[in-house]
Structures are given as structure tokens and as C-alpha cells.
Amino acid sequence: MTSAFVRGVGRYATLDAADIAVIESQLEPQVRRYDAGHDIIRQGDKPLHPYLILDGWAYCYKTLPNRRRQIVSFLLPGDVSDLNIGSLRRMDHSIASLTAVTVLELTHPLTSGTHPGIAKALSVRTLASAAIQREWMVNLGQRSAPERIGHILCELFHRLRAVGLTSGNQCFLPLTQTDLAETTGLSLVHVNKRLRDLRSADLLILRGKILTLPNLRALEAASLFNPDYLNLVDVADIVAA
Amino acid sequence: MTSAFVRGVGRYATLDAADIAVIESQLEPQVRRYDAGHDIIRQGDKPLHPYLILDGWAYCYKTLPNRRRQIVSFLLPGDVSDLNIGSLRRMDHSIASLTAVTVLELTHPLTSGTHPGIAKALSVRTLASAAIQREWMVNLGQRSAPERIGHILCELFHRLRAVGLTSGNQCFLPLTQTDLAETTGLSLVHVNKRLRDLRSADLLILRGKILTLPNLRALEAASLFNPDYLNLVDVADIVAA
DNA sequence: CGATTTCTTGATTATTTTCAACGGAGGTGG
DNA sequence: CCACCTCCGTTGAAAATAATCAAGAAATCG
Numbered sequence: 001m002t003s004a005f006v007r008g009v010g011r012y013a014t015l016d017a018a019d020i021a022v023i024e025s026q027l028e029p030q031v032r033r034y035d036a037g038h039d040i041i042r043q044g045d046k047p048l049h050p051y052l053i054l055d056g057w058a059y060c061y062k063t064l065p066n067r068r069r070q071i072v073s074f075l076l077p078g079d080v081s082d083l084n085i086g087s088l089r090r091m092d093h094s095i096a097s098l099t100a101v102t103v104l105e106l107t108h109p110l111t112s113g114t115h116p117g118i119a120k121a122l123s124v125r126t127l128a129s130a131a132i133q134r135e136w137m138v139n140l141g142q143r144s145a146p147e148r149i150g151h152i153l154c155e156l157f158h159r160l161r162a163v164g165l166t167s168g169n170q171c172f173l174p175l176t177q178t179d180l181a182e183t184t185g186l187s188l189v190h191v192n193k194r195l196r197d198l199r200s201a202d203l204l205i206l207r208g209k210i211l212t213l214p215n216l217r218a219l220e221a222a223s224l225f226n227p228d229y230l231n232l233v234d235v236a237d238i239v240a241a
Numbered sequence: 242m243t244s245a246f247v248r249g250v251g252r253y254a255t256l257d258a259a260d261i262a263v264i265e266s267q268l269e270p271q272v273r274r275y276d277a278g279h280d281i282i283r284q285g286d287k288p289l290h291p292y293l294i295l296d297g298w299a300y301c302y303k304t305l306p307n308r309r310r311q312i313v314s315f316l317l318p319g320d321v322s323d324l325n326i327g328s329l330r331r332m333d334h335s336i337a338s339l340t341a342v343t344v345l346e347l348t349h350p351l352t353s354g355t356h357p358g359i360a361k362a363l364s365v366r367t368l369a370s371a372a373i374q375r376e377w378m379v380n381l382g383q384r385s386a387p388e389r390i391g392h393i394l395c396e397l398f399h400r401l402r403a404v405g406l407t408s409g410n411q412c413f414l415p416l417t418q419t420d421l422a423e424t425t426g427l428s429l430v431h432v433n434k435r436l437r438d439l440r441s442a443d444l445l446i447l448r449g450k451i452l453t454l455p456n457l458r459a460l461e462a463a464s465l466f467n468p469d470y471l472n473l474v475d476v477a478d479i480v481a482a
Numbered sequence: 483c484g485a486t487t488t489c490t491t492g493a494t495t496a497t498t499t500t501c502a503a504c505g506g507a508g509g510t511g512g
Numbered sequence: 513c514c515a516c517c518t519c520c521g522t523t524g525a526a527a528a529t530a531a532t533c534a535a536g537a538a539a540t541c542g
Contacts, residue, residue: 062379064465070379087365092372092470120328127325131333133374138303138311140381141426145530176488185382187531192490208539224305229333386498417520428499433522489538496531505522512515 019117030105034097036174043094047085049105050122053077056101057174061182062093071183073133074098074156078163080106083126099174128231135229140185143224146194148184150223153204155230157213162232173211198222260358271346275338277415284335288326290346291363294318297342298415302423303334312424314374315339315397319404321347321366340415369472376470381426384465387435389425391464394445396471398454403473414452439463 015023031054034040041048043063051058058075072093075081081095083106106122132155139148153173160171177195181188198204203219205212213219220226256264272295275281282289284304292299299316313334316322322336324347347363373396380389394414401412418436422429439445444460446453454460461467 060375062375064379064383065467066465068383070382072375072378082368082371084364084368087361087368088372088472090469092472093375123325124328127323127328130323130371130374131329133371133378134301134303134313134334137313137374137377137381138305140378141311141423142305142309177490178488182382188488189490189532190530193530196490224307226306228331231329231333418522419520429521430500430523431498437522483542485541487538487540490536492534494531494533497529499526499528501524501526503523505520507520508518510515510517512513 015117015121019115022115022118030107031102032105033100033102036097036099036101038097040095040097040101040103041091043091045091047088047091049107050083050085051075051081051095052104052106052122053079054102054104057098058095058101058103059098059179060093060095069182070185071179072136073129074183076156076159076163077165078125079129080122080125082129083122098179131229131231145184145186145190146197147223148186149180149191149194150198150203150219151225152180152183153211153213154216154220154223154225154227157211157216158227158230158232162230169214169216170210170212172209173206174209256358256362260356263356263359271348273344273346275342275344277338277340277342279338281336281338281342281344282332284332286332288329288332290348291324291326292316292322292336293345293347293363294320295343295345298339299336299342299344300339300420301334301336310423311426312420313377314370315424317397317400317404318406319366320370321363323370324363324367339420372470372472386425386427386431387438388464389427390421390432390435391439391444391460392466393421393424394452394454395457395461395464395466395468398452398457399468399471399473403471410455410457411451411453413450414447415450 036056040051040058053075055077059071060073060075060081061069061071063069075095085091135155139151143151156173157166157171160166165171175183177191178188180186180195181191184191186194195204195206198219199206201222202214203222205214281292281299294316296318300312301314301316301322302310302312304310316336326332376396380392384392397414398407398412401407406412416424418432419429421427421436422432425432427435436445436447439460440447442463443455444463446455
């Protein structure tokens with residue numbers, strides 16, 4: 001259970017033995033599980049505390065009065081939701097589970113200055129999320145439909161690989177085309193058609209919920225994808241070198 | 242000089258006399274001025290420290306290899322750029338001045354845990370930026386062209402009003418139509434035409450660099466704008482109540 | 483197995499971009 | 513002071529891109 005924390009968060013700062021002991025001793029009571037497809041917290045609710053994803057996929061979204069939705073981020077194992085969220089009066093967005101998820105509720109002792117190593121690691125992780133959000137704005141504002149779709153798939157693949165959740169050129173991808181549409185700001189029908197183009201250009205295979213990227217470099221090039229913004233320490237790249 | 246700090250940041254947390262003394266004693270050496278239209282730090286550079294805007298407008302942007310640009314945020318007086326930015330290897334975005342700006346460089350003593358009141362106020366401010374970024378994603382992904390343009394103008398007006406930079410229904414707006422295009426992810430030509438529509442619907446007047454909103458409520462409604470996400474403590478609303 | 487969700491496709495319509503051109507404002511140097 | 517230049521705003525027309533509408537096929541789930 002600790003492993004997702006260390007994999008996802010410990011990577012960005014040195015956690016000493018005392019830090020890890022704190023995490024382990026405080027883990028048990030604050031771990032929660034949610035089934036797939038449930039809201040964990042809703043837009044308008046009073047915020048409680050940040051969450052660290054231990055296992056499964058979650059996502060953040062905002063709803064407009066006209067019922068349209070925009071997915072604003074994905075939370076993968078090791079990811080953290082907004083750290084100081086407790087300071088706000090109301091949630092400006094909802095967080096929901098995409099698959100069954102296990103989360104760690106980050107109650108005060110873990111995020112406060114009492115354990116500087118942990119707090120530092122968490123805040124660097126938050127900074128990484130901010131960089132991802134900026135890149136998503138570029139995606140939504142400046143890239144064409146096929147580029148947007150390819151870009152988000154490249155991003156997810158890189159992020160999953162960094163936490164050991166890929167195998168070869170494959171990963172689990174629990175997204176429907178509707179989810180992809182709400183992520184990329186495109187209509188469902190358009191996502192379907194551009195996905196077909198990418199498939200027939202042999203840039204991806206999407207069957208069941210398994211995504212295969214037969215030629216990651218080519219998809220990256222076609223999507224104007226550059227992984228620098230992710231600030232990942234990529235295990236696969238280290239091993240390959 | 243302290244006033245912009247207290248107006249923009251002190252609003253979100255209680256700063257005690259000692260905090261304010263620290264800020265004032267450390268202000269002088271770290272204040273810098275930039276002329277309009279200059280990069281303060283560039284994508285790819287090694288990050289130095291966060292900035293607090295004391296006066297003037299700055300903005301953050303990302304450039305794609307194909308020369309297209311996306312503006313990802315505006316920094317108004319009292320706003321802070323990413324706090325822990327020093328932890329990253331390279332800037333994922335550039336920061337530039339739109340007008341002449343005065344900034345406070347937030348060197349370590351101000352952001353560290355040594356002055357918890359200041360650190361808290363700054364981190365709440367960062368959280369507010371994250372909420373704004375999420376709303377921008379909704380803007381880019383889910384709103385139509387006229388809604389996008391109206392929405393960003395409403396946002397800027399509210400943010401300026403919250404720091405006392407509006408007078409009546411007017412404010413200074415140093416943006417060209419090209420800037421608006423790079424913010425909203427639209428082409429320059431299209432921004433020009435939708436702006437004309439908004440003008441002829443009497444929802445805005447834009448002459449020189451003065452923006453007038455004769456009917457803010459109507460523009461908000463037309464743009465699906467709801468100010469909750471800004472988490473502002475709005476002086477004008479308090480006075481009006 | 484039936485019911486529901488998800489995926490797929492074609493046709494039509496709407497929105498947005500691109501291309502091309504011109505006018506005005508403001509600054510610079512002769 | 514005027515000629516010139518550049519940046520900014522404006523407009524019309526054509527082309528490209530994406531949304532909407534409608535309907536049927538495939539997959540998934542109790």
C-alpha cells in the first residue's frame with residue numbers, strides 16, 4: 001500500500017526513514033475505497049482534505065449550467081489532488097472515480113510542516129500537476145483534433161509508464177470515447193472519427209480497454225508531444241539507457 | 242509598495258504585524274521593474290524564484306514548435322507565479338510583461354516555513370490560480386467563441402475590481418486582439434468578428450485600451466460566467482451590500 | 483438472454499480558419 | 513512637417529474543420 005505513495009511521490013524528493021514510518025503508521029485509518037463511476041466529492045461541496053491515489057483512476061471535472069462537462073485532470077496512482085484545498089469555501093470542481101480506486105485521505109499531520117520531507121514531496125507533485133494543466137490548455141487551445149487526441153494518449157502512456165503501469169507498448173485505458181471527448185473539448189462523433197484515422201495510420205490500437213502504441217515516437221511527432229512538461233523520472237528510459 | 246502585497250495576498254489569510262514587518266524589511270532589494278513586452282523568464286530556462294506582481298500586467302504563455310502560442314494565465318497586481326517553481330529543472334512556460342511591471346522576487350525566506358502566515362497566504366493564492374486554470378480549460382473546451390471572449394473579459398474585470406483597479410464599469414485593458422486570440426484559442430480574425438457582435442449587442446465598449454462593460458450582468462449571463470471559482474473577497478460587493 | 487451502454491457511420495449544418503486586402507494610429511527619421 | 517513604416521484593427525470570401533442529427537452494429541452487464 002505504501003508502494004504507490006513512494007513510487008508516485010517519493011520519486012520527487014528524498015523521504016527519510018522517519019517520513020516513511022509516519023506514512024505507514026498513519027496509512028491504515030485514512031485509506032478509502034470507491035467503486036467505479038462514483039463522485040468522491042462534488043462541485044459546491046465544502047472541501048475536506050486532499051487525496052492521494054493509491055490505486056485505480058480518478059478524474060476531476062467541471063459542469064456548466066448547460067449540462068456540458070469538461071474533464072480537467074486525471075488522477076493516476078501516486079497523484080495528489082489540490083493540496084491546500086481545505087482553505088477554499090467550496091469545491092470549484094468534482095472528483096470522481098473512473099475505475100474502482102483506493103485513495104489515501106491526506107489529513108493535516110501529513111501535509112503540515114511537521115514532516116517537511118513529506119510536505120515537500122507533495123508540493124512538488126502539485127507543481128507537476130500545474131504544469132500538466134498548462135499543457136492541457138495548449139492542447140485545447142492550439143492543437144487540432146487528431147493532435148489533441150494523440151497528445152492526451154501520449155501523456156497518459158508516459159505517466160503510467162513512470163509508475164510502472166505499462167507493459168511494453170501497452171497499457172490499460174479505462175476511458176470511453178465520451179470521456180475522451182470531454183477531455184479534449186470535441187464532440188463524441190468527432191473523437192470517434194479522428195480515432196479511426198489514427199488507427200488506420202497504425203498509430204494506435206484500442207481494443208477492449210487496452211491501448212497499444214505500436215510506434216510511440218511517431219504518435220508523439222504527429223501530436224506535437226514533448227514529455228518535458230511532465231517532469232517525470234522515467235524508469236523505462238533509465239533502464240533503456 | 243507593500244499595499245499590492247497586502248491587497249492581493251493578505252486578503253486570503255491573516256498577516257500579523259511580524260509578517261508585515263518581514264515583508265517590508267525584505268522588500269527593497271528584491272523589487273525589479275520590467276518594460277512592457279519583455280520576457281521575464283523563458284520556457285526552458287532554469288527557474289529562479291516565484292514572482293509577486295506589485296504593479297502592471299504580466300502573463301504566462303507556452304510556445305509550440307509550429308510557432309503557435311497559448312497564453313495560459315494573466316498575472317495582475319497581487320498575483321503570484323507558481324510557488325515551488327524552483328524545484329523544477331526547467332521552466333515549462335515563459336513569463337512576460339504586457340505593460341511595464343514591478344515585481345517582487347520571492348526568495349527563500351519569504352516562502353519557507355519560517356513565516357507561516359506569509360507562506361499560508363501565498364499558498365492559498367496559488368490555489369486560487371489553480372482554480373482559474375481549471376475554469377480556463379472549461380472555457381477552451383466547452384464554450385463557444387463569443388462565450389469564451391465574454392468570459393475572459395468578465396474574469397479580468399472581476400479580478401481587477403477585487404484589487405481596486407476598476408472605476409465604475411470601466412477598467413484598463415492592455416490586450417490586443419492577438420493577445421485575446423492567443424488566450425481563447427481562436428484566430429485573430431474570428432476574435433475581431435465576435436468582438437464586433439458583442440459590441441453591437443451593447444455588451445461591451447472597447448476603445449483605446451479602456452474596456453467598458455455597460456451591463457456586466459448581461460455579459461456574464463451571455464458568457465455562462467459565474468464568479469464563484471475566483472474565490473474573491475470582492476470589495477465592491479461588500480460596499481454594495 | 484434482454485437491456486443498456488458504447489462504438490460506428492453517413493449526411494447535413496454550423497462554426498471557425500485561412501487568405502487577401504485595406505484603413506487608421508502612432509512613431510521615426512529625413 | 514511630411515513620408516514612410518509598422519502594428520493594430522477591420523472586412524469579405526472561400527475553404528477547412530467540427531458539431532449535430534439520425535440510425536444501426538457491437539460490446540458489456542445483469
